[in-house]
Each structure stands twice: as structure tokens, then as C-alpha cells.
Amino acid sequence: MYTTKGSITIQATLLSRAFQKKLNQELTQHSYKITAEHISVLVQVWEQNGQSQWELAQKLFKDKTTMAHLAVGLESQKLILRKKNSLDGREKIIYITKRGESVIHGVIILAEKIFQQLRRGITEQEMEICNKVLHKAHENLIK
Secondary structure (H helix, E strand, O other), rough: OOOOOHHHHHHHHHHHHHHHHHHHHHHHHHHOOOOHHHHHHHHHHHHHOOOHHHHHHHOOOHHHHHHHHHHHHHHHOEEEEEOOOOOOOEEEEEEOOHHHHHHHHHHHHHHHEEEEEEEOOOHHHHHHHHHHHHHHHHHHOOO
């Protein structure tokens, strides 16, 4: 029988939204002018600098317009730099700035605080199993 408590997809969605809500609250409290959604873009660029805007949209499951809006917001705060692709002028390549790297380091501290709250009463082994299951389920859907 299908129930919301028995659905891994609903539970994963609820957890993600609760985490994002908490992170947004922390970002606001610490005077960051970006959201958890911006952070997801910034982290991707930080992990692999010099990606196209299109590649980022694909990785984050964002449409072209939403991705452009997020990139413009990050660029306006000088957290990323967008340059035209030398091979295709219509395409933008995104680079993280020193300021962006600094923000990431600050946000990691905030996210870690939330992660510690999330882990209360959950063993290391349970976290590892949960992570493996979610990773496998994700891989099954994107292949």
C-alpha cells in the first residue's frame, strides 16, 4: 500500500525542503543575500569550475530560464563570473570568484550546523545506508 510515510521519494523531498528552509533561515540570519537554491549552483561551480550554464542546468535539473536567473543573481553579487564560450558565443561558461569561494566556506559552516541537527539520534551506520540507498535510487533514474 502506498502511503506518504512509506514513500522514499516523499520523505526525501520533505527532508530536502526542510533542510533548504533551515539553510535559508541561517543565510538570512547571517546576512547572506542568496538562497539555498543559489548555494546549490555555487557548490557545483566550486566543485567543477568552468562549466557551461547548460551543464549546470542539467546537473541541477533546472530549466534554461531558471538557471539563467540563478546565475544572474550570483553574478550580481560577484560570486561567479560568466564568460562567453569562445567556441559558441551563445553559451556562457561559469567560474567561481574568490568572493564566491569565501561565501562557500562560510555556508559550509552553516550547513554543517544544520546537518548535525538532522543527524540527532541517527547512527553513522544508518546514515551510510541511507546515503547509499538514495544514491543508488538517483542513479537508477538518471541512467
